[in-house]
Amino acid sequence: MKREQINKLLNKVPTHVIVILTMIIWIVPTVGLLVTSLRPPEAVRSSGWWTVFGSQTVGGHYATYCAECHGADGTALPQADLTNPDVIAKYPRSLQLLALLRKDINGQPHMGDNSLPSAQEAAEIATYLREAGEEAGSKFTFNNYIDALVGYRGEDTYRADCAAGTQPPDLSCTARDILNPRGMGRAFINSLLVTIPATFLPILFAAFAGYAFAWLDFKGRFLLFALLVGLQVVPLQMTLVPISRFYAQVGLNGTFLGVWLFHTGFGMPYAIYLMRNFLGTLPKDLFESAYLDGASHWTAFRQLVIPLAMPAIASLGIFQFLWVWNDLLVSLVFLGGTTPVMTYQISNMVTSLGSGWQVLTAAAFLSMLLPMIVFFALQRYFVRGMLAGAVKG
Numbered sequence: 001m002k003r004e005q006i007n008k009l010l011n012k013v014p015t016h017v018i019v020i021l022t023m024i025i026w027i028v029p030t031v032g033l034l035v036t037s038l039r040p041p042e043a044v045r046s047s048g049w050w051t052v053f054g055s056q057t058v059g060g061h062y063a064t065y066c067a068e069c070h071g072a073d074g075t076a077l078p079q080a081d082l083t084n085p086d087v088i089a090k091y092p093r094s095l096q097l098l099a100l101l102r103k104d105i106n107g108q109p110h111m112g113d114n115s116l117p118s119a120q121e122a123a124e125i126a127t128y129l130r131e132a133g134e135e136a137g138s139k140f141t142f143n144n145y146i147d148a149l150v151g152y153r154g155e156d157t158y159r160a161d162c163a164a165g166t167q168p169p170d171l172s173c174t175a176r177d178i179l180n181p182r183g184m185g186r187a188f189i190n191s192l193l194v195t196i197p198a199t200f201l202p203i204l205f206a207a208f209a210g211y212a213f214a215w216l217d218f219k220g221r222f223l224l225f226a227l228l229v230g231l232q233v234v235p236l237q238m239t240l241v242p243i244s245r246f247y248a249q250v251g252l253n254g255t256f257l258g259v260w261l262f263h264t265g266f267g268m269p270y271a272i273y274l275m276r277n278f279l280g281t282l283p284k285d286l287f288e289s290a291y292l293d294g295a296s297h298w299t300a301f302r303q304l305v306i307p308l309a310m311p312a313i314a315s316l317g318i319f320q321f322l323w324v325w326n327d328l329l330v331s332l333v334f335l336g337g338t339t340p341v342m343t344y345q346i347s348n349m350v351t352s353l354g355s356g357w358q359v360l361t362a363a364a365f366l367s368m369l370l371p372m373i374v375f376f377a378l379q380r381y382f383v384r385g386m387l388a389g390a391v392k393g
């Protein structure tokens with residue numbers, strides 16, 4: 001097919017259909033991750049996450065035919081507790097179940113005056129009962145999150161171990177466990193301590209520099225700006241060795257300050273570039289009349305630039321935040337395992353917990369939470385800011 005034909009075809013699809021499709025593609029795995037992270041390990045091992053939604057409809061048949069006497073959860077008749085696996089095991093197939101339903105109980109028809117379910121419906125009821133028996137506890141649990149937060153590395157779960165009185169490895173079963181260096185709770189704090197300054201600093205400096213490049217006349221302005229644009233292509237990996245040797249000399253290895261400076265340095269070229277282009281599009285008259293009124297550069301920066309550049313600042317903020325938050329390489333090289341951040345902790349779980357990956361899903365979801373909140377809080381600015389960079393770029 002030719003390109004124009006494809007374009008024509010795509011033009012016929014309404015935009016909102018494409019948007020909805022994109023959203024579904026994005027949201028289905030996310031929901032899957034969330035559901036898995038909330039399920040008990042046995043359930044995760046035996047069935048897919050989507051099955052938690054399925055039993056609702058099968059439960060529908062149970063509700064119509066059986067709930068009247070057996071109760072909504074199957075436990076209304078203690079002698080015939082339908083959540084008891086031993087009772088259910090006697091009727092694994094619809095045929096056996098139907099035979100039971102046809103038999104009289106205490107001289108009365110089992111189903112009373114109600115009609116019997118069809119063979120198909122009986123099969124679904126049998127499946128429903130089996131699942132209810134297996135998951136007699138609850139379908140969802142926070143155990144994965146607790147295990148991930150405290151960094152539990154045992155065979156069972158943190159809560160079960162603590163309840164049984166067996167000391168989990170490295171843990172004390174007190175509230176202090178949340179700060180266990182191997183857990184996601186501690187790593188979350190470390191990640192915040194790394195990310196907030198490493199997002200704030202480059203944007204602040206870039207706003208200053210962008211203002212200078214856009215509205216101050218100084219020698220070598222264009223040369224410097226061209227140099228900055230060129231710096232954007234320098235790969236981060238190239239500088240790891242020289243910078244870590246330099247950090248070792250000045251004692252910055254393993255400190256937050258070292259990581260902040262590194263991220264600031266690498267965030268700034270693009271941030272300055274975007275800020276300059278954005279500020280350059282602001283009307284010149286605005287600044288000239290401000291200077292005529294006697295405003296200093298500092299006042300102009302504070303009262304004109306900051307409020308007007310909010311879309312650019314916000315979109316830079318999102319990008320820089322996501323980049324630093326998801327970064328593993330820099331934090332691994334400069335912080336290492338002594339001050340683990342979330343990405344580092346997650347990578348640890350993959351290697352040592354090959355089988356217990358429901359903890360990994362909880363850890364992954366924990367590390368996704370903040371980026372999602374930031375994105376949804378700032379998304380209003382997001383598109384505007386991206387366009388701002390593109391118009392004059």
Ligand code: HEC
Nearest residue numbers: 065066068069070077079080087105110111112114117125
């Ligand atoms: C009209 C009331 C009523 C309805 C409707 C009903 N049951 Fe029962 N069911 C009973 C009673 C009463 C017992 C016997 C409890 C006892 O052991 O004393 C029983 C017992 C059972 C037992 C246990 C038998 C055993 O071996 O111990 C199963 C399994 C069962 N019912 C399944 C079902 C299913 C599945 C449905 C829906 C398709 C259903 N029942 C609908 C009243 C009912």
